[in-house]
Amino acid sequence: MKAVGYTKSLPIDDPNALTDVELPKPTPKPRDLLVAVKAVSVNPVDTKVRKRAAPPAGETKILGYDAAGVVEAVGSEVTLFKPGDEVFYAGSIQRQGTNAEFHVVDERIVGHKPKTLDFANAAALPLTAITAWELLFDRLGAQPSKAFDPRTLLIIGGAGGVGSILIQLARRLTGLSIIATAARPETKTWCLGLGAHAVIDHSQPMKPQVDGLKLPPVALIASLTNTDTHFTQLIDILAPQGKIGLIDDPVQPLNPMLLKGKSASLHWEAMFARSTFETGDMIAQHDLLDEVAGLIDAGVLRTTLDKTLGTINAANLKRAHALIESGKSVGKVVLEGWG
Numbered sequence: 001m002k003a004v005g006y007t008k009s010l011p012i013d014d015p016n017a018l019t020d021v022e023l024p025k026p027t028p029k030p031r032d033l034l035v036a037v038k039a040v041s042v043n044p045v046d047t048k049v050r051k052r053a054a055p056p057a058g059e060t061k062i063l064g065y066d067a068a069g070v071v072e073a074v075g076s077e078v079t080l081f082k083p084g085d086e087v088f089y090a091g092s093i094q095r096q097g098t099n100a101e102f103h104v105v106d107e108r109i110v111g112h113k114p115k116t117l118d119f120a121n122a123a124a125l126p127l128t129a130i131t132a133w134e135l136l137f138d139r140l141g142a143q144p145s146k147a148f149d150p151r152t153l154l155i156i157g158g159a160g161g162v163g164s165i166l167i168q169l170a171r172r173l174t175g176l177s178i179i180a181t182a183a184r185p186e187t188k189t190w191c192l193g194l195g196a197h198a199v200i201d202h203s204q205p206m207k208p209q210v211d212g213l214k215l216p217p218v219a220l221i222a223s224l225t226n227t228d229t230h231f232t233q234l235i236d237i238l239a240p241q242g243k244i245g246l247i248d249d250p251v252q253p254l255n256p257m258l259l260k261g262k263s264a265s266l267h268w269e270a271m272f273a274r275s276t277f278e279t280g281d282m283i284a285q286h287d288l289l290d291e292v293a294g295l296i297d298a299g300v301l302r303t304t305l306d307k308t309l310g311t312i313n314a315a316n317l318k319r320a321h322a323l324i325e326s327g328k329s330v331g332k333v334v335l336e337g338w339g
Helices: 044-052 119-123 126-139 161-173 185-194 206-213 227-237 256-262 273-277 284-297 314-326
Strands: 002-006 019-022 032-042 067-074 086-089 102-106 110-112 152-156 177-181 198-200 218-223 243-246 265-268 305-308 332-336
Touching: 032 086, 032 119, 032 314, 044 314, 067 102, 067 119, 086 119, 086 284, 110 284, 119 305, 119 332, 126 161, 126 243, 126 265, 126 284, 152 161, 152 227, 161 177, 161 185, 177 206, 185 198, 198 206, 206 227, 218 227, 227 243, 227 256, 256 265, 273 284, 314 332
Parallel strands: 152 177, 152 218, 177 198, 218 243, 243 265, 305 332
Antiparallel strands: 002 019, 032 067, 032 102, 032 332, 067 086, 086 110
């Protein structure tokens, strides 16, 4: 089968940063699906793993943590899917990735693809939808109710993949007021279009901007990027007894003692935790994705695909990695088909 991988951690402009390879078709384990991959999207985690995790000598690492495709075969203990089902999912960081014609994945982290979306638009959703959902409801403790909630959610980096879903979930499923941050006119417009009540500029002091909006207290903060740069500002903005949730990898250590005076708390979201440790509630990600698919089909949520960069091959994946690494992407970047 065709696949795209790497044997050394290299800058994305190196000719061998990602290469086209031929590999044997994988065999599903008892709880696995064998999926014929139709489309993939690229996330920051793809670039981080490529730069930091060199495979053992003589081995090829296949990246990719988002896919939409068709079930080709199922393992002996599979109960949730059958061959021919259209699916979408974010895979596991412990296994080979989705940048391959065929991919094996545990059924407990797979959802039925939204019926109203093609494969490209569906592939834009899983990783960011899981991350945003778990961050908002499991980590920050927001309640999925449209009743008025006298609190504000501040989202740092609203125009990225996770932010684009998080704005929608918070606006459509909760009664929170929502402030997103964006530093460019096009990203501000994107956030407002997704449902943010207001947008502020994170490249400028944020507290005066927040105070000027006259919204309810900022009791929940989702810090999706550059948390170490903004951390002291976030604590200043946060209401007493509030919560900060983050998903990024701070370069500088965070000082949790700064939270004590406000009796505030810090929460990490890592969407691969359930699949990495095969937690007892691992199937929650299957349920979550099926619920997201239903919300998409009902018109409550929309895909966050922004760019399709062509078929799945090394050249196009290198373009996608470069775009993600530039920090200037909006929404999600997708590749579709194998040429």
